[in-house]
Amino acid sequence: MPVVDLAKTSLRELNAALQKLGADTNETSWTVLNPSGEHAVAAGVDAPVSITIDGPVGYFCGGMNKHATIVVDGSAGQGVGENMMSGLIHVKGDASQSAGATGRGGLLIVDGNASARCGISMKGIDIVVKGSIGHLSAFMGQSGRMVVFGEAGEALGDSLYEARLYVRGPVAGLGADCIEKAMREEHRAELYRLLEASGEAGTVDVGEFRRYGSARKLYNFNIDNVDAY
Amino acid sequence: MCGIAGLFIKDPTLEPELGRLLAQMTSSLCSRGPDSAGFAIYRDSTPGFSKLTFSAPEGTDIAELAGRLADALGHGTRVATRHTHAVVTLAPQDVARAEDWLAAHAPQATVMSAGNRLEIYKEVGYPDDVAKAFDIAEMAGTHGISHTRMATESAVTTNGAHPFSTGADQCLVHNGSISNHSSLRRELKRDGITIRTENDSEVAAAYLTKKMRDGETLGEALTSSLDDLDGFFTFVVGTENGFSVLRDPIACKPAVMAETDRYVAFASEFKSLTCLPDIATARVWEPKPATVYFWEHA
Structure with a gap:
């Protein structure tokens, strides 16, 4: 049960120790104290360990995460969980812009709000935001699911590919090629599983969400669409 | 990169702490702008x-x-x-x-x-050293703005550091880069606005000064700037009694704000706000793009 106090240990030492852990490590439960908004806390971890960070973190916390469960007991700066591959990142406060950017797998949960460009270029990650998200979220999202309990800002899902977006509150505006789609039974089931995974099954009503996805008109260059580029 | 911090005090009992809090907030932004630093303090x-x-x-x-x-x-x-x-x-x-x-x-x-009321102190050097040299921590005031600079558009000099003031009791700090500053500078100089440096951010300050001189309120001037300034920016602007924030329509540059009954605070990164009283219960949010935020003392 290692406890690392970043007021005493350097961030570089912490990350080196975490990045050295293998799949069979016995040190499976880590606590990080005094993160004080440092950047890249617990980035690049590749082991099934759990890491609790006691306080706010800066940019790219848990970036490239594989297998680890990372809990941030505070807010997270830009790019939390960017390009994560698997595992779980749970931010108990708010997340700044580009949360889960380019993520390829795993689950990112934000208890508060996430700001602009949440899930930009998402490629398989699941993102659950219990508050609202900012403008240009899910821009060019290729796959994965995004669930938002609150509102979405302007240009949601601009140039979207196959990421699926579920938003409960009002959407300020849809981006190019993003449209509202019907919620069928399979989508309600999918959404319920995501709520379950984020500990909210039964606390919010699946029926209150609307689904947004790609109209699939901008996938390939088409001269008829030139005005839309 | 650059870092910005700003603190607008609502509760007068906090005014003696302005300099200390602003210096602390700025200290956590040193790595964003190690070239130089500046402080605008609205004092007695x-x-x-x-x-x-x-x-x-x-x-x-x-x-x-x-x-x-x-x-x-x-x-x-x-x-x-x-x-x-x-x-x-x-x-x-x-x-x-x-x-x-x-x-x-x-x-x-x-x-x-x-x-x-405005006093500006700025100098080349590591921001913590600059704050110490001017003893910012002991200054009382109603509001203040600071900047840590990583230079992009012009040389690392005292005069190239932020904040910039181009009108009485007005000041501006900027994180970003403005592309059409040369042509705007020529127009503003022709209109009689004093611009002292080749810095793009000073042009933004001068632009607001000109608009306000011509009768616009600060809010209107900032809204106009969305059409006339080409580039990316987060601005924090001070006037004798007011404090304002604006981000460009894409919101390229980071910004986070916190508000309680006692103050409104702005910073480039959340860690800069952690030294503030009652931050755990403050309303914290990221300002929306192309939206003018403004607070004023009566």
Whole structure:
């Protein structure tokens, strides 16, 4: 049960120790104290360990995460969980812009709000935001699911590919090629599983969400669409 | 990169802490801008008098220079010096005389600000060192703005550091880069606005000064800037009683704000806000793009 106090240990030492852990490590439960908004806390971890960070973190916390469960007991700066591959990142406060950017797998949960460009270029990650998200979220999202309990800002899902977006509150505006789609039974089931995974099954009503996805008109260059580029 | 911090105090009992809190907030932004730093502090005014802050290069005997200026201006002028800067308290009609005197007798000096309450302190160097050299921590005031600079558009000099002041009690700090600053600078100079440097951010300050001179409110001037400034920016702007924030329509540059009953605070990164009282229960949010935020003392 290692406890690392970043007021005493350097961030570089912490990350080196975490990045050295293998799949069979016995040190499976880590606590990080005094993160004080440092950047890249617990980035690049590749082991099934759990890491609790006691306080706010800066940019790219848990970036490239594989297998680890990372809990941030505070807010997270830009790019939390960017390009994560698997595992779980749970931010108990708010997340700044580009949360889960380019993520390829795993689950990112934000208890508060996430700001602009949440899930930009998402490629398989699941993102659950219990508050609202900012403008240009899910821009060019290729796959994965995004669930938002609150509102979405302007240009949601601009140039979207196959990421699926579920938003409960009002959407300020849809981006190019993003449209509202019907919620069928399979989508309600999918959404319920995501709520379950984020500990909210039964606390919010699946029926209150609307689904947004790609109209699939901008996938390939088409001269008829030139005005839309 | 650059870092910005700003603090607008609502509860007067917090005013004595302004400098200490702003210096602390700025300290956590050193890595965003290690080249130079600057502080704009809205301090007490002296009824019937104006204030002019000027700087001179290190090595200049600033007290001697300020003394000569006071002698030239005559009765009632007072001077106080801090590190490389001097604050001159003078009759309002003497501000232009003081500027002329400095231009004629001390061309190495630069006027930082003029107005009733604004004082600007800025210098090249690591931000913590700059704050210490000016003893920012001991300053009381109603609001203040600071900047840590990583230079992109112009040289690392004292005059290239932020904040910029181009009008009485007005100041601006900027994180970003403005592409059409050369053509705008020419137009603004032609319109009679004083611009002292080649820095793009000073042009943004001058643009707002011009718009306000022509009758727009600060809010209207900031809204106009969304059409006329080409580039990316987060601005924090101070006026004698007001404090304003604007991000470009894409919101390229980071910004986070916190508000309680006692203050409104702005920072480039959340860690800069963690030193503030009751931050755990403050309303914290990221300002929306192309949206003017404004607070004012009655």
